[in-house]
Amino acid sequence: xxxxxxxxxxxxxxxxxxxxxxxxxxxxxxxxxxxxxxxxxxxxxxxxxxxxxxxxxxxxxxxxxxxxxxxxxxxxxxxxxxxxxxxxxxxxxxxxxxxxxxxxxxxxxxxxxxxxxxxxxxxxxxxxxxxxxxxxxxxxx
Amino acid sequence: xxxxxxxxxxxxxxxxxxxxxxxxxxxxxxxxxxxxxxxxxxxxxxxxxxxxxxxxxxxxxxxxxxxxxxxxxxxxxxxxxxxxxxxxxxxxxxxxxxxxxxxxxxxxxxxxxxxxxxxxx
Numbered sequence: 046x047x048x049x050x051x052x053x054x055x056x057x058x059x060x061x062x063x064x065x066x067x068x069x070x071x072x073x074x075x076x077x078x079x080x081x082x083x084x085x086x087x088x089x090x091x092x093x094x095x096x097x098x099x100x101x102x103x104x105x106x107x108x109x110x111x112x113x114x115x116x117x118x119x120x121x122x123x124x125x126x127x128x129x130x131x132x133x134x135x136x137x138x139x140x141x142x143x144x145x146x147x148x149x150x151x152x153x154x155x156x157x158x159x160x161x162x163x164x165x166x167x168x169x170x171x172x173x174x175x176x177x178x179x180x181x182x183x184x185x186x
Numbered sequence: 187x188x189x190x191x192x193x194x195x196x197x198x199x200x201x202x203x204x205x206x207x208x209x210x211x212x213x214x215x216x217x218x219x220x221x222x223x224x225x226x227x228x229x230x231x232x233x234x235x236x237x238x239x240x241x242x243x244x245x246x247x248x249x250x251x252x253x254x255x256x257x258x259x260x261x262x263x264x265x266x267x268x269x270x271x272x273x274x275x276x277x278x279x280x281x282x283x284x285x286x287x288x289x290x291x292x293x294x295x296x297x298x299x300x301x302x303x304x305x306x307x
Contacts, residue, residue, distance in 0.1 A: 062241075062243075065242075065243060066242070066243060066247075066249075069246070070246065070249060073249070073250065083252065087250070087251060090249075090250040090251075091250055094224065094246065094247070095221065095224065149241075150220075150239075151218060151219060151220040151243045151247070152220060152221065152243070153219070154222045156219075156221035156222055156224070156225050160221060160224050163225070
């Protein structure tokens with residue numbers, strides 16, 4: 046088990062478009078301030094932003110964590126449901142169940158989960174009616 | 187192409203980021219869908235983002251990608267909170283009455299090519 050250097054936890058509120066992205070913005074600033082390589086910061090920012098937006102537009106709310114280890118960064122996104130009925134379908138590029146409101150904010154391209162997977166070194170997703178859990182590792186080098 | 191030249195080329199108005207007028211731009215990406223923009227990680231701070239989206243998620247998306255120059259097309263008047271967030275992030279926010287197709291066409295005709303999968307096409 047790798048030693049955890051630091052852990053940040055953030056509450057994400059469903060349907061709150063006004064502050065959507067503020068958590069990812071904080072995560073990005075935190076990583077920049079400790080001198081993480083900009084290209085790594087960008088990858089983390091993208092997966093974090095996609096995860097944050099997903100919780101806001103699709104769930105009843107949830108939490109996100111940033112864990113900093115010596116060799117990797119881990120983003121954990123957990124929401125309180127209703128869950129994804131078909132993960133394989135949700136993982137396919139272009140598939141979206143975004144609402145009209147979410148679309149007005151520029152979402153609904155159906156690229157959220159595919160982007161998260163694309164930019165992560167390890168990507169794990171589980172989902173039930175209780176909620177969806179996503180764990181993403183991005184290595185430092 | 188410099189940001190000031192983009193401003194002239196697109197008859198654009200500038201709402202923030204006067205300090206970036208002499209910044210050199212080598213490529214562009216255009217979309218109204220933010221996850222499509224986010225799929226292009228190799229966009230960097232030498233790219234201009236062209237979009238018709240008029241809300242703070244446009245700025246957030248640019249922030250995540252380290253983009254600093256945005257052109258809002260189709261005559262959109264940026265909401266005050268959009269301008270404010272662009273300012274806070276030190277970004278240049280321009281608006282033009284041209285639509286996306288013509289904006290991109292003009293930029294392309296002056297040598298600003300599209301970014302795709304980390305390359306300039």
